[in-house]
Amino acid sequence: MIHVLIVDDDKLARKGLIAMMPWSSYGMEIVGDVPNGARALEFLAHNAVDLMFVDLAMPVMSGIELMREVRKSYPNVDFVVLTFHENFEYVQAALRLGALDYISKAELESENYDQIFSRIIRKLEGKKQHVLLDEQDSRYSEYDQETEINENVWEEIKQEWYKLYWLYDDDVFAELCLRLKENRIPMRRVEQLFIKLLVMVESATNIKEENLPDSRSIDAAIEWIKCYREALICKAVQASDLGAMPVCIIKAVAFIKENINMPIREEEVAYHVNMSRSYFSQNFKKITGLTFNDYIKKQRVSMAKKLLTDPNRTVADIAQTVGYEDVKYFSRVFYEQVHVSPSRFRQQLSTNSNDC
The missing domain is CATH 1.10.10.60 (Homeodomain-like)
Incomplete structure (x- = not known):
């Protein structure tokens, strides 16, 4: 059985989650529920836990702080984060720390329980498979100079991908793909990176695409992420529900590209995505990493x-x-x-x- 601990400062939310979800049907058992991160650490010191469902916004210790502490002492514990769509930045931080998945409160309300658990179990099994393959790889290629990479370079490449600027900028995307090839990043690491990016993008946009297929080469994996990006942008542009901020920005970027040969005012683009100019300006910079004017010039x-x-x-x-x-x-x-x-x-x- 997978031993589950629920951490949420809202008691009703904890009890509701325990009561609603089909835990036993997916081989899970609730071993405890606590109201904050400090209590969670106390619980972990005396109980075996495999998976934690963690609310990101809590008093005493935030979900992110809790994950960092747990990672230090209990590296084998996995996380699923509980959040609202507007907590996108927190979700990104959690995924960088290795969270398996996220569950939005809106998703819970729609009662997609089997879909949620199937996704979590699939990722747990995928993670176990990756661990086994990594152990196998390490035995056969420990002294293989061809697969050695500079860990600092790899960490830098990952962080650039995690920023998700590549969703909005063709040049950034092309550069990141090139860096994967030039630095001869091992296929196993590229696959793990792309799997994590899928979760991050789903969290950012609420748009779900097909999972990454088994790829035998870097070129095949990069070709897949190119197709994935194109399909995602197409869906975002056609979306009528602009609730997720990154979807608004993707739609704004598409509008800019279509009108790049014309004078483009920020007010016009903001209006196109149903936002005030000031709010659009603030979020455009936060999500793309560039001001509106700098982005226009760059494109x-x-x-x-x-x-x-x-x-x-x-x-x-x-x-x-x-x-x-x-x-x-x-x-x-x-x-x-x-x-x-x-x-x-x-x-x-x-x-x-x-x-x-």
Whole structure:
């Protein structure tokens, strides 16, 4: 049996969760329920626990703080976090700490109990399988120099993926995919990273896509994440329910791309996703990592760099195509981003091509 501890400061929520969910049907047994993180640590000191359902927003010790403490002393304990959709940042932090999954209170209210538990059990079994495979890999490749990677580099790559900026920026996505290949990240680690990203994206957008299939190569895994990203963006753009903030931003980004050759005002994009300008501005920066104006400039320059590969197009024509009527202003923005003028950038492309 999987021994479960529920940690939530709301007593009614704890008792309701215990009563509603089909624990025994999925091989789980409730061994305790406590109101905060401090009490949870006391319980763990005297009882065997395999899985904890943890509310993220609690007094005395938050769910995130509790997870950090438990990770230190009880690394084999798994977590499922309980949250509301608006706690997206907390959910991201929990998933970075290794939470298996999240359950939104709204999802509980809709009584999708079997769907929730099937998902959790699937991930528990997947984790066990990964542990066994990792142990097997370590026996066969402990001295295999080809699979060695710099742990600091790998940690940096993971953190960049976890920010989820790649959902909103094609260049960031392409760069992260390239880094996986250039650093020859072992397939097992890439697979584990993508599985965790699936949970994070589901948490952020409330949009569920197909799980990652077994991939035999980095190229196959990257091709899958590309298709996954495209399908996710398509669903977000078509979504009528804009309750999840990242869905709003995905929709805003799609609107920007469609109108990149036109003057784009922040108020116009905010209106497109049914938000006030100030609220949109605040959340756009938080989610994409860039201000609205900086994002527009980056996307226009990125498009211009591609167009500059065509020798038949003038710089003035390209400036207009990416939304700048004033070619001098375009050149200044381009220089700020690329550190060379558009003309010089084109010359460098030509030189590099001739060298090849």
